[in-house]
Amino acid sequence: MLTLPATTVDYFLAGLESFMRRSGQDTHWGVTVLKLEGKPDADLLARVWEQIHAHHPMLGARLKRVWRGWRLAWESQGTVPAPAITWHPTQSVPPDKNILRERFQGQVGSKPLRSPLLMEVFPFGDHDQHVILLTWRHALLDGTGINLLLEKMASGDASAGPPEPAPPKRHRMRDVFQRARPLMKRLHAMTSAGCLSAWAKGGAKGGAPDFHVIEFSQEQSERAAVRLRTACGDFLQMPFYAAVAARALRLLHERRGWHSPQIHLQLPFQSRGRSRDLLFGNHTGTLPLFLDAGALGTLEEAVSHLLERYREAMREEMPKASEALMTLAAHLPVGWFIPAVRLSNCGQICSLFHSHTGSFLPGRGEFAGAPVQNVYNIPNVCSPPGLGIFFSDFAGRITLTLSWRRGSVSPEEVETVNQKIQEDLTGGR
Amino acid sequence: MPEVPITPEAVIELLTSEHILEPQEPILPETDLFTLGLDSMAMMQLLLQIEQRFQLTVNPSEMTRERFATAGSLATFLREKRRLAA
Numbered sequence: 001m002l003t004l005p006a007t008t009v010d011y012f013l014a015g016l017e018s019f020m021r022r023s024g025q026d027t028h029w030g031v032t033v034l035k036l037e038g039k040p041d042a043d044l045l046a047r048v049w050e051q052i053h054a055h056h057p058m059l060g061a062r063l064k065r066v067w068r069g070w071r072l073a074w075e076s077q078g079t080v081p082a083p084a085i086t087w088h089p090t091q092s093v094p095p096d097k098n099i100l101r102e103r104f105q106g107q108v109g110s111k112p113l114r115s116p117l118l119m120e121v122f123p124f125g126d127h128d129q130h131v132i133l134l135t136w137r138h139a140l141l142d143g144t145g146i147n148l149l150l151e152k153m154a155s156g157d158a159s160a161g162p163p164e165p166a167p168p169k170r171h172r173m174r175d176v177f178q179r180a181r182p183l184m185k186r187l188h189a190m191t192s193a194g195c196l197s198a199w200a201k202g203g204a205k206g207g208a209p210d211f212h213v214i215e216f217s218q219e220q221s222e223r224a225a226v227r228l229r230t231a232c233g234d235f236l237q238m239p240f241y242a243a244v245a246a247r248a249l250r251l252l253h254e255r256r257g258w259h260s261p262q263i264h265l266q267l268p269f270q271s272r273g274r275s276r277d278l279l280f281g282n283h284t285g286t287l288p289l290f291l292d293a294g295a296l297g298t299l300e301e302a303v304s305h306l307l308e309r310y311r312e313a314m315r316e317e318m319p320k321a322s323e324a325l326m327t328l329a330a331h332l333p334v335g336w337f338i339p340a341v342r343l344s345n346c347g348q349i350c351s352l353f354h355s356h357t358g359s360f361l362p363g364r365g366e367f368a369g370a371p372v373q374n375v376y377n378i379p380n381v382c383s384p385p386g387l388g389i390f391f392s393d394f395a396g397r398i399t400l401t402l403s404w405r406r407g408s409v410s411p412e413e414v415e416t417v418n419q420k421i422q423e424d425l426t427g428g429r
Numbered sequence: 430m431p432e433v434p435i436t437p438e439a440v441i442e443l444l445t446s447e448h449i450l451e452p453q454e455p456i457l458p459e460t461d462l463f464t465l466g467l468d469s470m471a472m473m474q475l476l477l478q479i480e481q482r483f484q485l486t487v488n489p490s491e492m493t494r495e496r497f498a499t500a501g502s503l504a505t506f507l508r509e510k511r512r513l514a515a
Contacts, residue, residue, distance in 0.1 A: 044451075144470075146481050223495075229490075230490065231489070231490075232489045232490070232492075233489045233490050233491060233492035233493060234492055234497075235469055235472040235492050235494075235497065236469055236472060236473065236476075236489050236492065237469040238469040238470060239473070239489075240474060268470060269470060269473070269474070270470050270471065270474070275451055275453070276466060284470070287432075303489075307489065309475060310473065311480075314474075314477050344462075354462045361462060361464075362464075363464065
């Protein structure tokens with residue numbers, strides 16, 4: 001039996017999944033869509049797929065308690081055989097929303113997926129176009145992990161396994177508690193400030209997940225890039241998109257007549273090593289930021305406010321506090337700590353999720369020998385917060401994914417959010 | 430507090446000691462940092478580390494691809510910024 005260290009974000013996701021299952025929201029899945037102009041090299045795909053499964057025992061791992069320290073760790077019997085890549089018959093159109101919806105609920109043919117990672121190829125149209133769907137379980141992969149996985153597959157060589165894991169650190173619980181205190185204070189502040197998500201307190205939690213994908217045209221994407229560059233330079237996509245998402249949520253609150261003095265935003269930060277071979281297990285922790293609703297008047301003000309709050313959180317060593325809090329949580333039964341967080345946050349957990357991936361496949365125009373047209377993620381979300389706003393970027397082309405739980409937001413509200421985001425990104429044209 | 434000299438080596442030391450990048454091969458002054466995984470999240474951390482270590486505030490709009498492409502180009506940009514601020 002192989003024991004692999006779990007990250008603190010793995011604990012968090014285990015707790016979140018436990019909460020989702022208990023509230024009838026199933027498991028946390030994501031789907032990545034790769035649109036290709038030609039036919040991908042089937043042999044190359046199969047070889048890389050097998051290499052990945054042969055070198056990453058995490059694909060067969062389960063989170064379990066280890067006796068020493070009574071903490072969670074991944075336990076694996078070793079590597080698992082690669083599930084067959086499914087090549088579907090050629091259709092006239094790309095896979096429809098029903099197929100995507102089924103996958104992002106972790107199902108194939110209405111049956112639950114048995115593997116944490118599935119690859120399917122859908123040929124369509126008269127011009128040899130293909131869509132590759134990767135369905136992945138969030139417990140094992142996050143936005144950073146899926147980026148790394150795509151890069152590894154695109155390179156055509158996945159023969160390197162993950163680096164040797166560092167032995168788990170031993171902590172004095174009193175020190176860990178002290179480090180976690182600034183975050184605890186923040187979460188209590190959120191409760192007293194009355195931050196709201198998209199989910200109405202007492203509202204439905206078990207609504208079916210749904211999504212809407214908006215692929216921006218090249219021209220719309222270029223206009224958004226100009227706005228991004230003006231506000232944030234060439235690189236800081238994350239605060240830019242986070243500010244856009246926060247403004248959309250604020251508008252949703254206004255339309256409902258709700259007063260949320262602050263928007264609670266969970267900004268991702270890298271919480272583990274950056275080896276390009278470390279594909280599985282979650283990479284990013286979350287940095288809780290409180291944005292004053294009144295400081296989000298214009299996009300530029302919102303970005304500036306967010307960056308200031310980011311600096312403040314980093315100065316208060318919030319990433320260390322987040323790690324410490326999750327280290328404490330790792331010693332609790334999985335089913336306890338998310339309900340505890342929910343309770344302390346008046347049921348809101350956090351106001352919104354958003355992606356942080358920057359650009360997919362930077363510097364690459366091909367995947368398995370076929371030119372890439374676009375790449376984007378469709379992750380499902382739970383309720384609360386009830387709404388997720390995700391941005392994907394491939395070669396300067398932006399795709400917006402709105403993901404929600406039915407009963408948390410109405411179709412009209414989803415459209416309001418969509419319009420607001422498009423207006424912020426492209427100036428409304 | 431004495432000013433920390435801004436050299437390509439100091440920039441490389443910052444990138445690796447703060448785990449902003451963890452390359453398999455050593456970073457050289459002319460290594461392309463973006464191919465090593467310098468993404469938006471890493472840039473946010475880098476921005477703050479530059480403030481803390483070199484006492485320089487970099488405006489996000491100053492963060493261009495040319496300036497952040499390599500440790501060498503970043504050191505040149507930061508040195509110039511310090512000179513202008515003096």
